[in-house]
Amino acid sequence: MLRSLETIQAYKQDESMSLNEHPWLQYIVSAEERMVNLERVQSLQDLVNANPVLDYVEKSLEALDRLQMSFWIQEVVEEVLIWSEVAKGGTVRQRVLWQKQGVHLMAHNIGSSEIYEWHSSPLHSEARRHVIRTLIQTHGLIGQYLRGEVPFAVQRPLMELIQNGLLAASELKELLLVLNQCILEAVSTELWVEIAQQIAEVIELIIDQEEDCGFSLHNRLKRLRASSISRGENFEQEFAKLSVQPAVIEAFQALDSKTLWFVEAALHEFSFEEFTKLFLIILSSDSTQQADHISFERMMNDMYYDYRGQKKINVYKKRIIEKYLRECSFEDIASARFPKSGHLSPQLKQAGPQSDTVYFHMEFSAAADKLIQFCIEAEKSPLYEKAVLMLFDLFELRRDAYDRFHNEEEYLSMMNQTADYKKVILDFIVGNQVVDIGPGGGVMLDLIEDMFPDKQVIGIDISQNVIEALERKRQLENRQWMVLQGDALNLKEYVKPGSIDTVIFSSILHELFSYVEYEGKTYNHATVAAALRSAFDVIPIGGRIIIRDGIMSEPTEQQRIITFLDGEGMQWLERYAKDFAGREIQFVRLGTHEVQMPINDAMEFLYTYTWGEEAYVHEVQEQFGYFTPSAYESFIHTVLGPQARIVVSRHLLQDGYTEALSPRIRIFNEQREPVSLPDSTCLIVIQKQM
Numbered sequence: 001m002l003r004s005l006e007t008i009q010a011y012k013q014d015e016s017m018s019l020n021e022h023p024w025l026q027y028i029v030s031a032e033e034r035m036v037n038l039e040r041v042q043s044l045q046d047l048v049n050a051n052p053v054l055d056y057v058e059k060s061l062e063a064l065d066r067l068q069m070s071f072w073i074q075e076v077v078e079e080v081l082i083w084s085e086v087a088k089g090g091t092v093r094q095r096v097l098w099q100k101q102g103v104h105l106m107a108h109n110i111g112s113s114e115i116y117e118w119h120s121s122p123l124h125s126e127a128r129r130h131v132i133r134t135l136i137q138t139h140g141l142i143g144q145y146l147r148g149e150v151p152f153a154v155q156r157p158l159m160e161l162i163q164n165g166l167l168a169a170s171e172l173k174e175l176l177l178v179l180n181q182c183i184l185e186a187v188s189t190e191l192w193v194e195i196a197q198q199i200a201e202v203i204e205l206i207i208d209q210e211e212d213c214g215f216s217l218h219n220r221l222k223r224l225r226a227s228s229i230s231r232g233e234n235f236e237q238e239f240a241k242l243s244v245q246p247a248v249i250e251a252f253q254a255l256d257s258k259t260l261w262f263v264e265a266a267l268h269e270f271s272f273e274e275f276t277k278l279f280l281i282i283l284s285s286d287s288t289q290q291a292d293h294i295s296f297e298r299m300m301n302d303m304y305y306d307y308r309g310q311k312k313i314n315v316y317k318k319r320i321i322e323k324y325l326r327e328c329s330f331e332d333i334a335s336a337r338f339p340k341s342g343h344l345s346p347q348l349k350q351a352g353p354q355s356d357t358v359y360f361h362m363e364f365s366a367a368a369d370k371l372i373q374f375c376i377e378a379e380k381s382p383l384y385e386k387a388v389l390m391l392f393d394l395f396e397l398r399r400d401a402y403d404r405f406h407n408e409e410e411y412l413s414m415m416n417q418t419a420d421y422k423k424v425i426l427d428f429i430v431g432n433q434v435v436d437i438g439p440g441g442g443v444m445l446d447l448i449e450d451m452f453p454d455k456q457v458i459g460i461d462i463s464q465n466v467i468e469a470l471e472r473k474r475q476l477e478n479r480q481w482m483v484l485q486g487d488a489l490n491l492k493e494y495v496k497p498g499s500i501d502t503v504i505f506s507s508i509l510h511e512l513f514s515y516v517e518y519e520g521k522t523y524n525h526a527t528v529a530a531a532l533r534s535a536f537d538v539i540p541i542g543g544r545i546i547i548r549d550g551i552m553s554e555p556t557e558q559q560r561i562i563t564f565l566d567g568e569g570m571q572w573l574e575r576y577a578k579d580f581a582g583r584e585i586q587f588v589r590l591g592t593h594e595v596q597m598p599i600n601d602a603m604e605f606l607y608t609y610t611w612g613e614e615a616y617v618h619e620v621q622e623q624f625g626y627f628t629p630s631a632y633e634s635f636i637h638t639v640l641g642p643q644a645r646i647v648v649s650r651h652l653l654q655d656g657y658t659e660a661l662s663p664r665i666r667i668f669n670e671q672r673e674p675v676s677l678p679d680s681t682c683l684i685v686i687q688k689q690m
Contacts, residue, residue: 002074004082005061008054023119024082027089028054035088035108038300039227039265040187043309053088057081060186069178073171077178079132083119084139084183087111102353106295107259113137127166134161135179142180142202146195148223149260152205152212159209169207176203217252218243224260225275227268232472238272248276248330254283259293266296266303269313270322271468277325278346280333282360287350291358299361305376315465316372320344320395321362322464343368343394368394384617421654421681422506422548426451428648428685430544431501435460437488437535438508442470445481457481460494488512489527491534503535506548514582514622523582523623529639536640536688543688544647550607550624551632551651551682558599560675561590562606563666569593569609576605582623600625602667603678610660629682636686648685653677 007022011029019026029051036052060081064074087108090098095105104110113136120129134157144150158176161167167175180199184192205212222235229235242248267275282288303318304311320343327339338346343365351357364372371391378387422444429448432455436444439459448457459481461467470483486494488508509528518527535545564570570593577585585605587597597605608619627635629651636644657677669675 027086031089060182063182063185080135083116106357109139148220232475234475261295262297262300266300274325281346293357295359429502433500434502436504459483460486489530491538498540500538502544504546510550545686547684552600552625552628553678554628559670560602561668564593579620645687651679651682654681
């Protein structure tokens, strides 16, 4: 076993042991700050009592211990590995001292090489010390080059080892292969396997003293967007939009000589246009022109928080930053005209030994930060609604565009599980142009494309994050359907009137009814009317509107008795009746675990009850049933007039509700006879006639 590994293990068994003879380990274990790339961290809470730098160094040494090589190669690489992370360590007091001494603490590879130089053994030759110092200084830069974070020129000190006769080409090649395998396997073995060939190709360029002529702006940005591309970003299409703007391309030339830190971890959740605008803000600054390094470390740390034990993007901050960036064009940025906001502004701080580093982040006001923290704390309580509304007001965000902040992905995935229930809609589609309003996770878009590959299918949604998720899905799965961000209440602004043969409202009208403020109020039938008129305006004679949504039962005066089989059912009902804002939920206690309530109040409660605690904070805001079958038909005729012919009108209990609720309740009529659950869903097809 390597001596350094033995030292680490001895320390772990006895943390009181003296480390005076092992200053590299003393620095690492005395770290009072957690300096780590959050890209591969699963939980921020796990970092509180951990030392990720020590864990990383230990894993890299374990990788070295497993490899077969000559003794001198192993000895050199071991010394490089134990010193390469020391600039991330040290107590706060020690780090302040290092800064005064000119140590580069942001570019930790440079800082670590400077700290090593103070501690390198005088027993070793100057040539050996220079080789190790150079390998520490360039530690990880081959991987960073492949990620687009550094230009190829940063590898020049490695080339000089050969030019100055300190290493033979074959020696440097073996050292670099071993060193890079160790540092990448310390991240993950899969990562090393994935990019080992690319690492080898870059090492050949270094050995052959060549430049990488293919490292253009296009390729660099493509590498920086690798994570976004893997999740479905159409990079080539987005870059093509950028390339027709000469001023923007010219501004990006300043990036050629810059080393970037934590870019992907901080920005991969942003769109390519937003990513581009953030870089232009940075590159337009005079301080950036003089800097060698651009760090997104603070922005990275700001953009994540733990949700249910998992690291999650702080989508509250993300949405607010997105709005800020939408309000400034590329021309505005070039002219330093930024949106006037008292609660958000871009910040560039110049630091480093020679002020050679620019730290960038988007700074929120103290009030905005506190409010965002309140939203996070309120996520699992009815306070969430109030918290989010305050956030909307502060930043003037649209209520209907940003509803499910923190669990949109889970919600869209759940919506995709309803495919079997939605297939019935396919039987009633007419024509070649089909619009799906509120496409959610894209399940309806997929069903239509699979069944009717020749039809042109468009999904329209008001939510920017839904559109982004669907665009990624479309790219990854090579789908032909399209998506547009648009308002269901004014479709003629997005599609030509008379051009759409079928408009589908699948489980979306009740959300518009519940969420969208129309004529000054929510839970408003006028919103449904506006959506239907909007759809009717864009379909031709013979065109159809298909509605699949919640339905109320009739006669409405029916009563149901519910017996709860679990101990929490009654508390759930009491909480729901208090929190639900659509209307007053009525119930009468018949016993400790039994109530009697109107059939439609029972329906509203029970079908929220099935979603569970995680979705409660959202589902309690939605009124699922807003018309009885006869009232719906009457409403359609009133709103759309004699041109609207209802060709299908059905209502049913959707499969799955009975299975989900049978372990939790028993339901009876007023005579205590067992009955089925209330109908949950309607299917209505409206055809436009002369």
